[in-house]
Amino acid sequence: MSIPSSPQAASVESVAWGKTAAGEEVKLFTLRNANGMEAKITNWGGYIVSLKVADKKGQFADVVLGFDSLEDYLAKNPFFGCITGRYANRIGGAKFKIDGVEHHVTANSGKNHIHGGKLGFDKKLWNAKEITDGVELSYTSADGEEGFPGELKCTVSYTLTQDNGLRIDYKATTNKPTVVNLTNHAYFNLSGEGSGDILGHELTIPTDQITATDDDLITTGEIVSIKGTPLDFTTPHAIGERIGADYKPLVQGIGYDHNYVLAGSGMKLAATAKDPASGRVMTVRTTEPGVQLYTGNHLKEVNGKGGHVYQKRHGFCLETQHYPDSPNKPAFPSVILRPGETFQSTTIYQFSAE
Structure with missing residues (x-):
C-alpha cells in the first residue's frame, strides 16, 4: 500500500515486516522525499529503523544505529531509535505524588524508574496509518500500566519534509491526572552507522546550564552553570575532546549523559552536530524544555546492521524531553497531564551537508 506522492510530498510505502511473539503483524514504513532522503519506521515501538541522508x-548513508530484522528489535536492545515513554529518562525512587496521592511505577534501573519500565512504549505494537509525508502511530496505555495512573491515548507522527527534516509530533490525552514525557531514543552516527566511534563529531548546544544529578544520575533539583567546563558546548567542540576529563559529572555518567536546559518557549534550537569527515550536519529543534546528550557509554558488542558490531561511543543521542525526575521536582517544568488537556510536543532532526 502506498500514498501517491506529489512533487512537494514525500512518498510513503509499507510492507509486512514479521510478527510479534503473540502473532501480531508488524509493518515497516518507508518515507522518501524528492531529494532522496529516506526514513524507515516500524510500528513495533515506533523505531526509526533506518535514516539515509x-x-x-x-x-547517502544510514546515520542511525539499529538492526536488520524485527527479531533483533523484539529481543533485548539499547532503545535504538524507539518511542520512549510513558516517562522517558529517570524517576527517582520509582515513585511520585499527584495531588497528594503517591504512585509507584516499575523500578527497572536499580531502585529507580527509566524509560517507561520493563514493557514501555518501545515494546508495544502501535496502530499505524499512512498520512501525507509520513506515518501516524497510535497507542492507548491502560490505566495502571507500569504503575502509571490514567488511560493515556497517544499519537506519534513521523513525517519527512522537503528540506530534509525528520519531524516527530507527539500528542497525548488522559482520563486521570498522570505524568507524561515522550521522546525518541535514536543513536546517530553522521559518518554512517557501523563506521566507528563518534568522538570526532563536533557538537554545539546553545545553553550553559544542566540539571545537576547525583551518583545515580537522578536530578537533585538544582539547575547549575557549566560555563567553561567540559560539559559546555556553547561553542563547537568535538565530542571526544573532553569526554575523558576528570570532572565529576562526566565520571558519574561515564561520559556525557546529561540533560541540558534550553532557554525560551516554542520551537527552538536544541543542538547542532557536524561530522567533519562526511560534512553531514544535523540540526535539532524542539518545543521541549530540555535535551539529553548521551554518548553511547554503555554500548558493547552489539550486533547491528550489515554485520556491524557497535561498541562504546559508536553513536550519540540527543533526546528532546522534559527534565528527568520532574514528577518529584515541583520547580521543574510540569509533566502533569490532566483530563481535558492535550500534551503536545514537536522535534525536528534536520540534515544538510557542508
Missing part, C-alpha cells in the same frame, strides 16, 4: 559529495 546525503554527505557533501551527495553520497
Whole structure:
C-alpha cells in the first residue's frame, strides 16, 4: 500500500515486516522525499529503523544505529531509535505524588524508574496509518500500566519534509491526572552507522546550564552553570575532546549523559552536530524544555546492521524531553497531564551537508 506522492510530498510505502511473539503483524514504513532522503519506521515501538541522508559529495548513508530484522528489535536492545515513554529518562525512587496521592511505577534501573519500565512504549505494537509525508502511530496505555495512573491515548507522527527534516509530533490525552514525557531514543552516527566511534563529531548546544544529578544520575533539583567546563558546548567542540576529563559529572555518567536546559518557549534550537569527515550536519529543534546528550557509554558488542558490531561511543543521542525526575521536582517544568488537556510536543532532526 502506498500514498501517491506529489512533487512537494514525500512518498510513503509499507510492507509486512514479521510478527510479534503473540502473532501480531508488524509493518515497516518507508518515507522518501524528492531529494532522496529516506526514513524507515516500524510500528513495533515506533523505531526509526533506518535514516539515509546525503554527505557533501551527495553520497547517502544510514546515520542511525539499529538492526536488520524485527527479531533483533523484539529481543533485548539499547532503545535504538524507539518511542520512549510513558516517562522517558529517570524517576527517582520509582515513585511520585499527584495531588497528594503517591504512585509507584516499575523500578527497572536499580531502585529507580527509566524509560517507561520493563514493557514501555518501545515494546508495544502501535496502530499505524499512512498520512501525507509520513506515518501516524497510535497507542492507548491502560490505566495502571507500569504503575502509571490514567488511560493515556497517544499519537506519534513521523513525517519527512522537503528540506530534509525528520519531524516527530507527539500528542497525548488522559482520563486521570498522570505524568507524561515522550521522546525518541535514536543513536546517530553522521559518518554512517557501523563506521566507528563518534568522538570526532563536533557538537554545539546553545545553553550553559544542566540539571545537576547525583551518583545515580537522578536530578537533585538544582539547575547549575557549566560555563567553561567540559560539559559546555556553547561553542563547537568535538565530542571526544573532553569526554575523558576528570570532572565529576562526566565520571558519574561515564561520559556525557546529561540533560541540558534550553532557554525560551516554542520551537527552538536544541543542538547542532557536524561530522567533519562526511560534512553531514544535523540540526535539532524542539518545543521541549530540555535535551539529553548521551554518548553511547554503555554500548558493547552489539550486533547491528550489515554485520556491524557497535561498541562504546559508536553513536550519540540527543533526546528532546522534559527534565528527568520532574514528577518529584515541583520547580521543574510540569509533566502533569490532566483530563481535558492535550500534551503536545514537536522535534525536528534536520540534515544538510557542508
